[in-house]
Amino acid sequence: MERRNVGRSLRTPGRIAAASIAASATLLLSGCSKDTADQWARWGMPVAASDRAPHIGNLWNGAWIASMVIGVFVWGLIGWVIFRYRRKHEGETPRQNRYNLPLEILYTIVPVLIISVLFFFTVQAQDAVGKKADGPVHTVNVIGQKWSWTFNYMEDANSSIGATVHEVGTLEKIPDLYLPVGEPVRFNLYSADVDHSFWIPEFYYKLDVLPGHPNSFDVTPTRVGTYLGKCAELCGTYHSAMLFNVHIVSVDEYNAKIKELASKGQTGEIKPPSFSATGPLYDSKKEG
Ligand SMILES: [Cu+2]
Structure with missing residues (x-):
């Protein structure tokens, strides 16, 4: 008799636990939108671009x-x-x-x-x-500076633009990066001050932006849309504000946007500072 009571008292909490696990699982799964379910299938990654x-x-x-x-x-x-x-x-x-x-x-x-x-x-x-892509069609020279980004579109050879055009971001206004869909882009990364890291989560890729040591990578954007780029290196007080909007647009829209920047007078390249004079750590001759 006593044994049966013990058994029952053990079974009841077991049932309650099983029922609550089932209930929370149902709640969790029914709360899942298709987007969330798809994200689970990618193990948390955003949709690739x-x-x-x-x-x-x-x-x-x-x-x-x-x-x-x-x-x-x-x-x-x-x-x-x-x-x-x-x-x-x-x-x-x-x-x-x-x-x-x-x-x-x-x-x-x-x-x-x-x-x-x-x-x-x-x-x-x-x-x-x-x-590296064979013959990148576009080159963007990126400068990471405390605490924003500068984008130089090196489009001198692009017959529909014919100039280098830039946009400088500030803490007050985060910059926009325009990229043409389906065309290879080379990013050259320079730092104006400390270590930053250029990150577009939808590219599943980030690369360090180091003073005195330019880095570069090639990529072809594949999905039209607007995404958020970030700095992925804790670089100082306003690191979290080092954001930029990434607009992947059609080639025509891209050309139009870059021409619009040119018409605002934002032509010419903004160059990163030279670090060769700041000591052996950032000696560009030694770092190659
Ligand atoms: Cu940074």
Whole structure:
């Protein structure tokens, strides 16, 4: 009689827990819009907007799937060992398995294999993302400055613009970056002061913006839309304000926008300061 009461009192909280888990899961799933569900399918990544993003996206998804498979396997083993080898009698100690050489070799080889596979795919993705486009059609020279961005559109050779045009962002007005859809763009990144990092989340890519050490990457925007670019390096007091709007537009719209900047008199290139005179740390001759 007493035993049955104990059983019942254990079962009831168990049922309540199961019911509340089911209820919260239903609530969570029913609250999911299609966008949220799609974002889950990308393991939290935004919708890609460049030709390079799928390489990172596949690496990201693959790494999550591999981690989950390994995780479920290890959790299963842990659970199995806990139940299978639990203490059945007072004072009993399970058989200990120390200095088991084959097991220890296995413990070493398996993680090395896992890391090697991840390393292989990481290097492959890195090479694909960092590959220079053959003959980029557009070049944008970017300057990161405390605490905004300057964009120079190097369009002298573009017959429908024929000039270099710039836009300087400030803390009061975040700048707009216009990019033509489907055409390769080369970004050259310069810093006017400290380390920044140029990041467009929809490109699945960011690159350091360093004083005295120009960086560069190529990308072809693939999806028309407006996105938010950011600085991804904690660079000082107003780091969080280092935002910029990214407008991926048709080639005609792009040309029109750049011409509009030119008509406002924003022609010529804004150059980053030279760091060669500020000491050995930023000696451009040494840094190449
Ligand atoms: Cu910054």
